[in-house]
Amino acid sequence: MNPKGDAQAGQPVIELAQVTRVYTMGDMELRALKGVDLVIERGESVAIMGTSGSGKSTMMNIIGCLDRPTTGSYRLLGDDVSRLSRSELAVVRGRRLGFVFQSFNLLSRTTALENVELPLIYAGVSGRERRRRAKAALERVGLGSRLDHRPSQLSGGQQQRVAIARAIVGEPEILLADEPTGNLDSQTSVEVMAMLQELVAQGITLVLVTHEPDIAEYLGRVVALKDGLISRDGKHTPISAQAALAKLAANAVDPHASARQGHA
């Protein structure tokens, strides 16, 4: 593995070459990915779109080192990870990647702070430093005052922000989000997107699966999947989620929304 910061902006961080993924169930074979070529460069923000069952999650799982391609190669930050062991993949996940899920996937009955500490526990960061960094990450997502809240005591948007804090606490190069706004209302979705855009501005590479074209607008590149193959891949200038929030605030005479916009 290259040490962090070795690769500069513009260098490929994710390189999929002829990646296939075949699920076998008994004597049935399901080809979820049929040979995907995809290169994502450092600092990009990429939306993966496509109809249900087109293979978006399958590809995200491979990119996220949660799964391995059946054939083809996957180079992550310059290293071939397509043949690593489960244990080695776990280390890569912990050090290089951050995950945000549609269903938040926080540990229930565990405080926000402890949830955010979790990746650091497995990275071997010891007690006090771990708490310090987890606290800093929660402050970064605007939840500095909710450290001891449990997921059940937080709104959906707040839970997703805790999840984002957990994803970035290990300072990964790449943030992977599988429908992060799927369970959120439109206002909260835009807030979350603003937060993700800010992270991209700070240099993180973002890959995000979404069904909603509105959400894809906030990202600089859209990759469409169809039947396990890439059908479209185009770059454009993303719109600013901050600006969208300001617009929303102007339309609604809601002092609450403008206050939130103030320090987002």
Next chain:
Amino acid sequence: MSFFAAFRVALRALTRNLTRTFLTVLGIVIGVAAVIAMMAAGAGAREQIKAVFETMGTNMLVIRPQSDATTAVRGGEGSAASLTFADVDAIRTECAAVQYAAAVLQTRAQIGAEEANWNTQVTGTTPDFLTLRQWPAEIGKSLNEEHEQSSAKVVVLGQTVAWQLFGDGSPIGRVVRIKNTPFEVIGVLSKKGQAPNGQDYDDTVFIPLATYRTKIEGGLGDFLRGSIYVSASTPEQVMRAEGQVTALLRERHRTAPGAEDDFRVRNLAEFATAREQTTGTITTLLAAIAAVSLVVGGIGVMNIMMVSVVERTREIGIRMAVGARPIDLLVQFLVEALVLSGIGGLLGLGLGAIAADQLAKALGWISVFPTETALMAIGVASGVGIVFGLYPAIKASRLDPIVALRTET
């Protein structure tokens, strides 16, 4: 993940459902408690036996005539005439390691008082015997040298006999008849209890040896038709005393070198050891049976760990997604099983100690807490936790993170 972190995660998981944790631990608690109670009871029984033999005198030797093969057929042990009364005096005076030596002649006889009769063991012996048996009179007097010199027709009763003949009344000064000879009761001995073989020590009476020889069983002249009881000056001297007595008697009996002894020396310490070993075997057996319940407890732990792994599938997925390796989850669940069984072991230790104490009290045994057994039981409990926790832990570590993350719990 460090062991300490895993320990904290385990504690949190276990305190989440206290009732379930308690029920799971119960199996281990009972298993460990049973093992400890059994071992403690066994150790207590052994101590008890030791104590019983000690009241009999572990520093005691019993010498009996030993017939050679031909006479043995006719008479059996103790019936042949090879020991003499002179031998007793010689042992007492010439063997340095010997403190007391007494001839003991015994027969069963009917003993009659005015109100009742009782069949008991009549022993003729010198005062030394009651001294070396550490058997003082509780009321009245014991036998003394004067009675011996004057062949006095006096008797000292064991407690059972005193009770059978006189009940609550005082026997002192009363007259009893043994083989038609009237004897004056001068004392009642203290209670001695039961022999390890169940025989009642207190069902006996003592009369002076000289009186016994003239009134009860005359006959053999210088030869002693009974046993010689010898006590060594200290328990440590028993072996030396045995050697000295053997050498002395062989010399006095002019036994040719290489020829067999015409007497037999028995060492009560050896008896005690044999007896203790038997008890030890039984104890081990009981503990082994108790250990089975420990295994059953272990299966309980495995069961609940399996449930726990299933219930926490999503948690496992989340942990894997953020960088937990399979080994981290293996350790986490193993530690959890270990904590479960460890708590069970400690609680079992407490319960076992209480049970052992109560058992000892109920059975009138000496209460002994077997420290090594306790440590062993805790060790075994932890071992059980690891062994039975291993399968669920492996299951957890082998989960596919994608599948785990998708599980609804």
